[in-house]
Amino acid sequence: MPNWYGIEGIGFEWRGHWNEPLLHYKGQTFYTCDIEDALYENYVEGGGNPDNHDEWESYVMDNAVNYLD
Numbered sequence: 001m002p003n004w005y006g007i008e009g010i011g012f013e014w015r016g017h018w019n020e021p022l023l024h025y026k027g028q029t030f031y032t033c034d035i036e037d038a039l040y041e042n043y044v045e046g047g048g049n050p051d052n053h054d055e056w057e058s059y060v061m062d063n064a065v066n067y068l069d
Contacts, residue, residue: 004032005060010068025068036060039067 001011004023011024012032021032043059044050 005057005064007061007064010064023068025065028068030068035064035067039063042067 001013001024004010004012009025013022013024015021023030023032023035039060040056042063043056048059049055
């Protein structure tokens with residue numbers, strides 16, 4: 001299973017075009033959209049630029065593990 005955004009320990013499970021992808025972390029399973037939406041809200045509220053994709057990716061890589069813990 002590939003790592004989500006290249007983050008070690010967060011597995012990404014693609015389940016086809018008609019199903020929401022899943023994330024697997026420490027024995028827990030999450031819908032990808034739930035985690036991305038929460039992180040995105042924190043990113044924008046913290047002053048992140050919604051138009052800067054590279055900044056967003058860096059934010060996810062830097063904050064996803066702490067959020068899931």
